[in-house]
Amino acid sequence: MTDQIQNMPNRSEIAKIFGEVLQELRRKRGLSQEEFGFECELHRTYISLLERGKRIPSLTTIIQLAIVLKVSPSEIVRQVEARLGWPATNIFD
């Protein structure tokens, strides 16, 4: 194992940041959690759990969310990594 992995943001930190990004993007589209869930074919409760950082999405879910948000999946991930302070100084040395 590497120091990088040891120092990586933990699961709950990643989930929290992802939730913040998701909520902002959803609000920017002017959608309620219910409307957004309907469009994504995901339950409103699951959207709420994601936004509160209680769930970590799979790549499939990220793609599903991105389609409805009309952004690319990589753009969502880019926003998450930027807030996590990526690249961490110790990662790309």
Next chain:
Amino acid sequence: MTDQIQNMPNRSEIAKIFGEVLQELRRKRGLSQEEFGFECELHRTYISLLERGKRIPSLTTIIQLAIVLKVSPSEIVRQVEARLGWPATNIFD
């Protein structure tokens, strides 16, 4: 639900493309599945399942893999979406 979601690549297609991208990036780093798994703190068997498109990674796993591959998580996702033909013509109209 939207036409976009109806027409989105299915889970197994996403998994297959992700696996191809992962395998290429791992080989580019000159790592065996075993070495790579060790660095990522993921079991070699799980790496193999991901590369064969039998598992879909979570965002946390993508970040873990990216750290060891020394690419950003969004870059991995960007490569996947490019191969999936993103943006699909019907998505951003």
